[in-house]
Amino acid sequence: MDAAVEITDLTKDFKTGIRGGWLRAVDRVSIRIEPGEVYGLIGPNGSGKSTTMKALLGLVAPTEGSCRIFGSDSLAVDSREKVGFLPENPYFYKHLSGAETLRFYGKLCGLGGRQLDERVTELLDLVDLAGARDRRLGGYSKGMLQRIGLAQALVQDPQLVILDEPTAGVDPVGSRQIRDLILELRGRGITVFLCSHLLEQVQEVCDRVGIIFRGKMVREGRLDELLAIEDETEIILRDADPALVGRIAELVAADGRASLTHTGKPRTTLERLFLEETRKREEARSSS
Amino acid sequence: MKTLRQRHRHLLVAAILLVAGVVRLPLERGLSDELLDAGLLQPSVELETRQQVGQSLWAVALGGLRTLVATVLNLRADTFFQAQQWTELADAFDTMTDLAPRTRYYWDIGSWHMAYNASAYYQNRDDLPTLRRRAEWRDWVKRGTRFLEEGVRNNPDDWRLWANLAYFYSDPLKLVDDARAEEAYRRSWETGNALPFIERAMVYAMARQPERRDEALERIRAMSDDPRAQVPAMLALRYALEYRADPGRDPLELALEVFGSEERAYRILGNHYLDLNGRFPNDGVAEAVAVLENRLAIDEEKSIFRERERLQAMPIHPFDDSR
């Protein structure tokens, strides 16, 4: 079976300035994503993430190497039948409403008639924009734009979705909605290729990640493998008094080989805290 | 390697543009010629016109809107006319006709302004010395005529413009040139679009030239079956020319042959005899009128001869010393 994405030794040079200068944006990068996987490409701004995605979509031609989607070359138009793309900070046509936007992209993919109408309604429900269906995109918030962008990427029911910084500039609530959508896509067996510099987000949704830095792939692997610290073991206790903790410390000291590196209160993430608090307020308001 | 490909593309595009350009050159050329032949394209505007028009209007004319500029200039020309600025007016018309040479209206109105309005203006300028008035009058009549000559050169198939030019040549208040008038009427008639009166006017112009009178008579005889040629002026001319061809004929007999009755003969020949501006041949006319006055017992007071003397005493033309 063909890989969903197969990038082989991709190299991309850009000309800088008027005369002479060359910049190697991507340097012999290879990525293989199996169908159904969620893959995260992480790296700082300007590390070559977006260029890799553009090459995969055929928007730029590789200087060397090749990109394939489900076996067909990215430079061929039909490679894009099976792929949906959400660019970073997408600006859609402001004069179109949410539904019109989806219809437009649907028609570009050859959809039409009742099939398209149903698909538009379905997608607006999926991204929770049914209420803003007929509002022009000029009046959408950042998070709404990102979600309509995601819906647009899904319009022809692609088997691969490419998301470039899907939560950039979106508030935590919106960000969480997008995260949930990505998880839902995974649930449906859709391959997701995600690229972000927000590590936490990648950590939450991805099966595999690659770290790209200055155009080169520096690390790649399954997330749990990459993150596990092999020589450490975590014990989390509830309602333990200090005497118990003292006894455990003595046990460890008696072992001779193991050592206790840290005791203290575990911390929640700020994101989790923020979401917890806003959810509580929301519930309090709706119940009163 | 990548940019090499890109550069190849640009070279390819340049090559295609060049080849397509070479291919279309003869096509465009052929079409241009066809359009020119059909009178649908106009020659390039002259440099002088460009200066006349001024920068901003010139830009508009460049944008393929020559007639629009001509229209604007025509409005401007009207203000020159109101202000009686004749030189500016004439220049404006020169420019307009250069921009829109196929518009009869501009040739028509422009020549009329020059040959009639401007010349009359100087004719009436009592504050100027007579010599100057006459010179200006003459210049403007000539300028208007030349302008119209240019007009027929640009529109050789426009019968009305040829006819206008012929009026200019035969107007007794202008600089009369019967040979040219005849030629202009002929060109008008030969367009095939002119109305029958143009052919008659051509015959009148012929008849005004003594050396062309034999041919005029032939032409009249050829037309005599055509009911549209049976207008009074034509009949009177026919009488005079027939008499001229055979002066031995009896005037009354000839008049009855041409006009049918004595009353009609008297009315038409009388008017003909009184038409001093017409400058038509009058062979046998006085004789016939005298016989007819006698036979119809016309009162001495109402005699055509008396009327003619009165008319002759009146000056027709302030500057014309040819007669």
Place this chain on the structure above:
Amino acid sequence: MSGSRPRLLNPGRVGVIARHTFTQLVRMKVFYFLAAFALVLIGVQFLDLPVHHSPESTGVQLLFSIKSAATGTMTLFAVVLGVVATALLLPKDVEDRTLYTILAKPVPRLDYLAGKLLGVLSLIFVSLVIMDLLLVGVLAVKTNAVVAQQLAMADAEGWTAAMKANLEADTRQLGPTWSLQGAVLVVFLRAAVIASVALLLSTFSTSTLFTTVVGFMIYVAGFFQADARDFYFSGGEGMGMAGRIGSLLVAVVIPDLQIYNVIDSVIQGEVLEAVLLLKVVGVTAFYVLVYGFCSWLVFARKEI
């Protein structure tokens, strides 16, 4: 899901992009220009000159004014929109990244370009049709009025029936004729050529300003192309080899916009034969295809 559809120039897909471009322009309020056109037509009514010396010159100026002002305004609208809208839309899609989302769908770049051009052209066409209807209406009313005025004056001067009929036929030639409809079509054709030139320019350049300025320069130069061509074919008298090659280059690269000046002659009452009109359409199609094809060649490999 749609593998059986033709890959390039799929009419449905081109139509979607064209229709979208059309609405995009409509929502940019370009139709306000139609109101300006109506104002021009109304304003021109007051330009009748009071000076007449004969029935045949009476009111004719008014008909010329209406026609030249109307076709002038049409040309202005069509050419400006053809250059500016074309120059604007492509870079705007790149800048707004909407182009990414469109080309990330299975849309060949040729279809995208064709759709954009078709969208601009159909907007120009529809606008011209509306303007044309207004023009024909106004011109018909005014021609009738002028004919009535002329015949009244001719009666007063004792013209014969034949002379009056001839005069009326001549004057009606200056009214709404089929040739005038042909001239309006020629206005459209000229705009189509300059729009396709602007399309080619905008695939090269990233600057809307550059495309617009160069587009208008080519428009103006197009009126001299025929002169350069004639100069070349005449043997370039009085100028050396360099002059001849230069004039050939101008003639080869720049479109001949002078053939579209038939509009001027039609306004003056000339008849535009259908055959000649068809030939003008043919030459226009040639221009649009060549410039369109070159645009695609550049755009197909453009890094965006």
